[in-house]
Amino acid sequence: VDWEPLWQSHQEVACRLADAGHRVLFVENTGVRAPRVRDAGRLVTRMRNRLRALRSGLRRPHAGVWVLSPLVLPPFSGRFGRALNTRVALPAVGRAVRRLGFDDPDVWTWLPTDTALALVERLRGPKTQVIYFGIAAFEELTPHVSEVLACEQRLVRGADLVLGHTAELEQRYAAWSDRVRLLPPHVDLAAFPQARVPDREPERPVIGYVGGIHLILDLDLVAELARRRPGWRWVLVGPLQRSAVEVRDLSNVELLGARPHAELGSLIATFDVATIPYIRDPSTDAVSPTKLAEYLAVGRPVVSTDLPSVLAFQAEHPVLEVVTAEPDAFLAGIERALAGTPDPEAAARRRQAAEARAWPVAMARVEAWLAEAALLGRPGDVDTEGRRP
Numbered sequence: 001v002d003w004e005p006l007w008q009s010h011q012e013v014a015c016r017l018a019d020a021g022h023r024v025l026f027v028e029n030t031g032v033r034a035p036r037v038r039d040a041g042r043l044v045t046r047m048r049n050r051l052r053a054l055r056s057g058l059r060r061p062h063a064g065v066w067v068l069s070p071l072v073l074p075p076f077s078g079r080f081g082r083a084l085n086t087r088v089a090l091p092a093v094g095r096a097v098r099r100l101g102f103d104d105p106d107v108w109t110w111l112p113t114d115t116a117l118a119l120v121e122r123l124r125g126p127k128t129q130v131i132y133f134g135i136a137a138f139e140e141l142t143p144h145v146s147e148v149l150a151c152e153q154r155l156v157r158g159a160d161l162v163l164g165h166t167a168e169l170e171q172r173y174a175a176w177s178d179r180v181r182l183l184p185p186h187v188d189l190a191a192f193p194q195a196r197v198p199d200r201e202p203e204r205p206v207i208g209y210v211g212g213i214h215l216i217l218d219l220d221l222v223a224e225l226a227r228r229r230p231g232w233r234w235v236l237v238g239p240l241q242r243s244a245v246e247v248r249d250l251s252n253v254e255l256l257g258a259r260p261h262a263e264l265g266s267l268i269a270t271f272d273v274a275t276i277p278y279i280r281d282p283s284t285d286a287v288s289p290t291k292l293a294e295y296l297a298v299g300r301p302v303v304s305t306d307l308p309s310v311l312a313f314q315a316e317h318p319v320l321e322v323v324t325a326e327p328d329a330f331l332a333g334i335e336r337a338l339a340g341t342p343d344p345e346a347a348a349r350r351r352q353a354a355e356a357r358a359w360p361v362a363m364a365r366v367e368a369w370l371a372e373a374a375l376l377g378r379p380g381d382v383d384t385e386g387r388r389p
Contacts, residue, residue, distance in 0.1 A: 001110070002028045003059075003067050005239045005258035006212055008290055009135065009165075009185060010110055016363050018064030025058075025096055025105070026067045030075065030089070030115045058096060068096045075113035076144040085115055090122050097123065104128045112138055112152030120155070129160040129370055133183070134169045140283040156180075160373040163366070165288040166309045179379065181369050184309065186362040187293035187354050191262065194299045194351045195269035197344045205338055208235045208271030208300075210264055211291050213255070218279045218305070219246040224327045225277075225334075226250045237267055268298045273337045276304035280325045292320075297354035299347035301337035303330065317353035319346070 001010050003026060014024045058066040072089035073081040097105060104125030109116045110133050120130055132155045139145045156162050156176040163183040164170035173180040207225075211217070213236060223246040226234045230252050236244075239258035247253040259267060268274060274295035278284050288309035295302045296319065303321040304310045314320045321333035340346055 002069075003061055007261035007264075009133065011261075012186070012188065012359055013108065013133075013363075014065050015062050016359060018062060020363075022064065023100060023102070024065045025093075025100060025102070026065055027093055027119070028067060028069045030070070030072050030111060030113065030119075058099075066096070066100060068093060072115065075111075075115045076142075076147045082114060082118075086118065089115070090118055093119060094122060106131065108133060109155065110135055112148055112155050114147070114151055117151055117154060120158075129373060130155075130158065131161045131163065131366075131370070132156060132159040133163045133165075134173060135165040135288075137169070137283065137286040158379055160379060161366075161369050166286050167312060168286045168308060177379070179373055179376070181365070183362060183366070184288050184313075184357065185290040185293060186357045186359045187290075187297050189297055189355065189358050192265040192268070192294050192297035192354075194297065194347065197299065197347045198272070198341050200342050201338055202272045202341070204231060204233060205272040205334075206233045206235055206270055207273050207275060207334060208237065208268065209275050209277065209291075210237045210268060210294070211289070212238050212241050213244050214241040216278050216284050216287065218277045218325055219244060221277050221279075221325055221327060221330060222253070223247050223250060225331055226253050228327065228331060235267075235271070237264070264294065265298055268295060268300055271295075271300050272341055273334050274298075274300045274302050275330075275334070276302065276307070276310065277325070277330065278305050278307060280305055280307070293354045293357040296350040299350050301340065301346075302350070303333040303337055305330070313353075317349075317356070319350045319353050 001008055003011060014026050018024045058068055060066050070089040070092045073084055104127040105123060106129045107120055107123050108131045109120065112132070124130060134152070138148045138152065142148055153176050156173045159177065160179065162173045162177050162180045164173055164180060165184055167182060170180055170182045209217070222234065226232070226247065227250065232252060234253045235256060236247070236254065237256045237259055240255070244255060247255070276289050276291060278287065278289070284307055287307055289307070292302065292304070292310065292313065301321065303323065305325040306322050310320065310322055314322050321337050323329040323333040
């Protein structure tokens with residue numbers, strides 16, 4: 001991903017590695033598909049970062065973290081695209097690595113593309129550990145289905161450690177490697193402190209959402225709910241990654257746009273109910289929303305559509321309202337959550353559930369898994385053609 005505007009596991013891992021004394025080179029988005037018209041805004045921002053990088057080199061947004069914005073063609077761009085990336089983008093990463101004085105750097109990748117494979121091949125030294133962090137069913141996000149699946153299989157087979165965001169992804173990767181571990185989204189508890197619990201039900205409830213305004217956000221559902229409850233405020237916080245025409249003309253829906261990560265906790269504290277109104281189809285079967293633990297850390301009631309990852313969380317921590325992606329069901333879930341709003345004990349249970357997903361716990365597990373992988377030895381080199389020695 002790009003360093004801004006959405007804060008995800010990529011940035012969290014980078015900062016926590018840096019805070020532990022490591023130096024981190026964060027290579028911004030190399031893509032999973034060719035851009036489309038609706039991506040114009042993000043492309044302008046990305047190109048601005050690329051041009052700034054050409055003038056000034058690396059950015060340093062966090063102590064110990066340097067960000068590189070390489071000029072790169074989308075993955076699977078054919079022979080010409082691979083040749084240009086090989087001559088421009090990959091050498092830029094190599095120069096940054098040499099400039100920072102890295103020696104056999106560990107390589108984390110969140111993308112299963114030919115570009116990612118080429119970077120792994122270029123950067124992997126004798127002591128390098130490769131970590132593939134699978135966070136989505138990427139074949140649902142690109143027209144290059146067979147190519148993505150082939151690259152992902154090669155990455156998983158050659159990685160020293162494979163992390164899956166969901167049980168579905170963990171099961172997929174386990175068919176290709178015995179170094180697979182489940183690591184769902186975690187939360188920075190300090191950034192999302194528990195909020196004051198209201199002493200009564202609100203007269204004009206605030207129903208909130210934090211995250212990208214993207215294709216898996218069911219804006220048709222949100223629009224229908226907003227029309228049915230015009231006296232409620234519906235607040236959507238996050239960068240626009242689509243037109244959002246479904247809700248733009250509704251007076252009780254507010255699109256606040258992207259906000260800094262440091263502000264999200266206080267924004268969630270203004271919600272009476274926090275929501276995850278995602279569509280339900282194969283594209284969301286492997287999705288595990290980062291916002292779930294963030295909402296719970298603040299102590300707010302959460303209503304979510306019945307994603308497999310959310311159902312699994314609910315089975316372990318029954319603190320949610322999990323419903324189908326139908327207006328009647330989602331509205332009933334919100335009303336149940338509102339009825340239980342003035343309940344400090346319920347808020348404490350939500351916070352406790354979030355504490356089980358704290359980032360220090362996650363990074364300690366990763367450290368132990370990497371030590372175990374080092375004892376096992378390397379699983380084998382992987383190049384862009386999937387060859388092994």
